[in-house]
Amino acid sequence: MLNNLYDIVKERILVLDGAMGTMIQQCGLTEEDFRGERFAHLPGLQKGNNDLLCLSRPEVIAGIHNRYLTAGADIIETCSFNAQRISMADYGCEHLCREINLAAATIARQCADAVSTPDKPRFVAGSVGPTNKTCSLSPDVNDPAMRAITYDELVEAYDEQMQALIEGGVDALLIETIFDTLNAKAAIYAAEQVMERMGRRVPLMLSVTISDAAGRTLSGQTLDAFLASVSHADIFSVGLNCSFGAAQMKPYLKALASRAPYYISCYPNAGLPNSLGGYDQTPAEMALQVKEYMDEGLVNIIGGCCGTTDAYIAEYAPLIPGAKPHVPAARPEALWLSGLELCEVTPERNFINVGERCNVAGSRKFLRLINEKKYDEALSIARQQVEDGAQLLDINIDDGLLDTKQEMVHFLNLIASEPDIARVPIMVDSSRWEVITAAVKCIQGKCVVNSISLKEGEELFLAHACEIHRLGAAVVVMAFDEQGQADTYERRIAICERAYHLLVDVVGMPPQDIIFDPNILAVATGIEAHDSYAIDFIRATEWIRTHLPGAHVSGGVSNLSFAFRGNNYLREAMHAVFLYHAIAAGMDMAIVNPATSVMYADIPSRLLEALEDVILYRREDATERLLAIANDYNAGTSVDVAPTETLAADRRSVPLDERLASALQRGDEEFLVPDLEEAMAAGNTPSEIIEGALMRGMTQVGRLFGEGKMFLPQVVRTARTMKRAVSILQPYIERAHITATSISRGRYLLATVKGDVHDIGKNIVSVVLSCNDFEVIDLGVMVSAEQIVRTAIEQRVDYIGLSGLITPSLDEMCRVAAELKAAGVSVPLFIGGATTSELHTAVKIAPLYDGAVFHVKDAAQNPILATRLAGEERERLIDSNRYRQAELRRRAAEQSRRAAELDATADCTPHVVDWANVPIVKPEYLGVRTIERISIEQVRPYINWIHFCNLWGVGVGTAEGERICREGERVLDGLSAQHFLSARVGFFEAYGTGDGIVFVQRKGCECCGGGVHQVKIVTPRQRRANEQGERWALCDFVAPQGGGDYVGAFAVSVSPSLVDTARQLSEQGDDYEALLLRSVCDRLVEAASEWLHEQVRRSMWGYAPHEALSPKQMFAAAYEGIRPAVGYPSLPDQRAIFPIANMLDIGTIGIRLTENGAMFPQASVCGLYIASREARYFIVDNL
Secondary structure, rough: OOOHHHHHHHHOOOOOOOOHHHHHHHHHOOOHHHHHHHHOOOOOOOOOOOHHHHHOHHHHHHHHHHHHHHHHHOEEEOOOOOOOHHHHHHHHHHHHHHHHHHHHHHHHHHHHHHHOOOOOOOOOEEOOOOOOOOOOOOOOOOOOOOOOOOOOHHHHHHHHHHHEEEEEOOOEEEEEOOHHHHHHHHHHHHHHHHHHHHOOHHHHHHHHEOOOOOOOOOOOEEEHHHHOOOOOOOOOOOEEEEEEEHHHHHHHHHHHHHOOOOOOEEEOOOOOEEEOOOOOHHHHHHHHHHHHHOOOOOOEEEEOOOOOOOHHOOOOOOOHHOOOOOOOOOOOOEEEEEEOEEEEEEEHHHHHHEEOOOOOOHHHOOOOHHHOOHHHHHEEEEEHHHHHHOOOEEEEEOOOOOHHHHHHHHHHHHHOOOHHHHOOOOOEEOOOOHHHHHHHHOOOOEEEEEEEEEOOOHHHHOOOOOHHEEEEEEEEEEEEEEEEOOHHHHHHHHHHHHHHHHHHHHHOOOOOHHHHHHHHEEOOOOHHOOOOOOHHHHHHHHHHHOOOOOOOEOOEEEHHHHHHOOOOHHHHHHHHHHHHHHHOOOOOOEEEEEOOOOOOHHHHHHHHHHHHHHHOOOOOOHHHHHHHHHHHHHHOOOOOOOOOOOOOOOOHHHHHHHHHHHHHHHHHOOHHHHHHHHHHOOOHHHHHHHHHHHHHHHHHHHHHOOOOOOOOHHHHHHHHHHHHHHHHHHHHHHHHOOOOOOOOEEEEEEEEOOOOOHHHHHHHHHHHHHHHHEEEEOEEEOOOOHHHHHHHOOOOEEEEEHHHHHHHHHHHHHHHHHHHOOOOOOEEEEEEOOOHHHHHHHHHHHHHHOEEEOOOOOHHHHHHHHHHOOOOOOHHHHHHHHHHHHHHHHHHHHHHHHHHHHHHHOOOOOOOOOOHOOOOOOOOOOOOEEEEEEEEEHHHHHHOOOHHHHHHHHOOOOHHHHHHHHHHHHHHHHHOOOOOOEEEEEEEEEOOOEEEEEEEEEEOOOOOOOOOOOEEOOOOOOOOOOOOOOOOOOHHHOOOOOOOOEEEEEEEEHHHHHHHHHHHHHOOOOOHHHHHHHEEEEEEEHHHHHHHHHHHOOOOOOOOOOOOHHHHHOOOOOOOEEEOOOOOOOOOHHOOOOOHHHHOOHHHHHOOOOOOOOOOOOOOOEEEEOOOEEEEEEOOOOO
């Protein structure tokens, strides 16, 4: 018999009750009812003090509980939402809090027990509200550091409330309507404190309320960040309530359910409030939306919030039978930190920068600003650290002349008021325990405490660690013990191992919350004992990551170069070299200056050798050799800039309007400033200039492009020039308090669908549409159906364009079309992207949508088609498109029928190989290796410029084709040595089956943990017989089991620096350069794949050691063996990427996958190597 929450929640969905406040309002109670006889003389108004009714009118509360229980509720909440001293102070009832909570729990307990049966036990959840004050926000806009309540005051109030609720018999504590995570963390702390004191544990339930459509709490956190903030607690369930109706809450609920390792609850409002504050959604309407939650497996506990009554809850009971409860997500193995946003420390992120400049010990400027109370300037240092790439901020205000505790709290409260800073997690850095605890208690996110150690013994170490864990922080552990600082490799690892087992086995801290600092100490000091400090740290790092699973390694890098104070270049170079080797050993975070300008790859070879001699302790005279050349590298460099060419003598003879229009058409910015100033001096307003000469130029560009007389690269340059012109005029516009307007041909929504990160094509479409006077709303990549629908309705768009490159995007487009139809949207829908087709659009997408659906093959079609749809041709175009799509559906149905008949009568004749006469070569190694820092120059000869021209829509060998290729070469020339590519290459024993390839991974391979693992990748067979009368599949080219064959796998990606550069160009408005760089990256990764395949054939596998092919021959696949990539014609199923990615552990080179298998960075390729000389490329879908 199941009789507790932990058992029942696994078996079925539980029903929570509805709103207590709504039911009380329906009772029509007066001031006298709220007071009763006992409180007749209590000062102030009491009407609205619902919790007081537990004492003054307990029969009213019992009646409401009974109505909900009769309606089918499994769980009822106590009437105690505001029953703590902070909220009760508004009614002068602080002294009654304990009594109210005891009564509330007792009433609910009695009602639940009266109807509870073995088959349907009823439960009581103690309702704990958020209070009417917030720990994370200031109530005074003029004093952002002010707080109306402290963490400790909240804990004290919650402690009193929760003890009374547990004494009264509640089965669970429900901390609900959370709008400030710091308030919730105080409530969690109090709950743990009370349960430990009472010796009784009850499930802890959390429920968040979202304050805006971005899915953030009132205090600014995302749901992912919230989950990180409470990840330390023993939580039974987490969910959402209030704010939205069921329909509006669904996308946030889905996001929460996909991430949270807890049971999921949801109790939405009865729709959105009307103009009078009431709720119009009926119980039946709400039940339909709740049923979607159940059908999609999103919930374990379902109830109602504002506006709901027992009538709503009664609608849920019939929905429960047969509904499968949600299965919680797996607990994260990665370290979760958070500010306003999540920072997940995973292998894919490789390295976390901890900004070092907000430290009074390391920055004299920061110390001076804090001393002088110039907090705005101090905040600017923090802001700059984040802008420069810091993913955590180290804050240290330990100074003998400061009130350190007060200054730390004040500064952290100021940071909380700055969202652009507060989005990243905080590292609280102090040697004073009282400062650490005060700091953590004013941070709503999950922070890091820096640091604790064993130097004062185990007892104090454990006490501090336990408190840090209860406060919800991760911790840095310094390699100190009772004997002092560890300064040898052996002492470092011994102390870290001892601390690890104390934290994991005694404290119960998750290993991923432990960050070891094995002491980065100064080298090249002239003291012989210091010579091995750096290499000992690196060796200790490698040992920690190997032997202390889950733990991380950090350190303060600036300590390393202390001996070279004053020589900033040398210090930064030393840091770069150290980090290069330490990161390779497993160091995954460090306190550094994110704005450092010296990169490992840029260090002169002479200096690099000297620095590596010191850091790796490769020779005894390393320090002397470095000192001998140190002063040669103590100066910066300068760059000469060529002067601008002078203005042609006859230029002024051309009319101004023509000069401006011509500049746009040519994408020429050289004379924009003087020409625009001349136009202003002639009496034109900024609006007149924009709407006159500039828009005429843009219109001409759009017309020429539509006629095929301008090429895409030219159009993109034009858009960049237009943006530049508007930015020049912007100050004049602002001074005149006017707005530049233009005639829009319509509002066009663009999005790459959820699960797909590819955006080059979409960005090109965006630019082309803008050049043709369309107002573009570009939602970016990975856009959910719900966001597309919501934006389409809110923005009243005229057209919607969906883009996708991977096969699963086709299914997502179908879902978007269906959701748009369900929402009543019927504007023209345009479908584009590499995997899309006119046939798929007609057969799969168009039938799901009420409006017209058009497949567009290239960027040029979008504005032309949209413009025609806005004119008199609209109905004719729509009718002819629908007729063609109907005909395509008819043909597809007939083709499918013939294919089915063929499948029924014909066998799946594979390609038969006489394996006895086919030589099989064993690769150089088995397992997986990383090919690091593949230089651009290495792969540049392998670039296929034909595909580059195709991407830009220009002909190979044409004047524009040659010009865009020169532009691509220019971009390549400008890429510095810091940009590179990386790859993972693996070789495995393998055998072919009738429908796939089985990979055998044996003990000893780098990619597995031991034993024998078999992974099968399904390889689809051709749909019909080819010219040889066979239906090929990739598995045909791999020997069967026992044949002793091998198959390789690979993944290649560009460096994160290239991705960041492209993003920065886009943010700066330089669409042309951004698109050029992205398209170059696209070709670079393909070139790297070609180069890597050559290395595999000639040496890494070595089955064609004497091959000597030209690039042209390679492009024609004249080599032996094949390298089919996932998503390409021979291996079209995108799902194949998941087992390949797992075998290769592609996260180690920074590639991550979306839920549909798209790779990010999008300039990435993943596939297989098959060596058989029989292997050929082919098309699976060859109907």
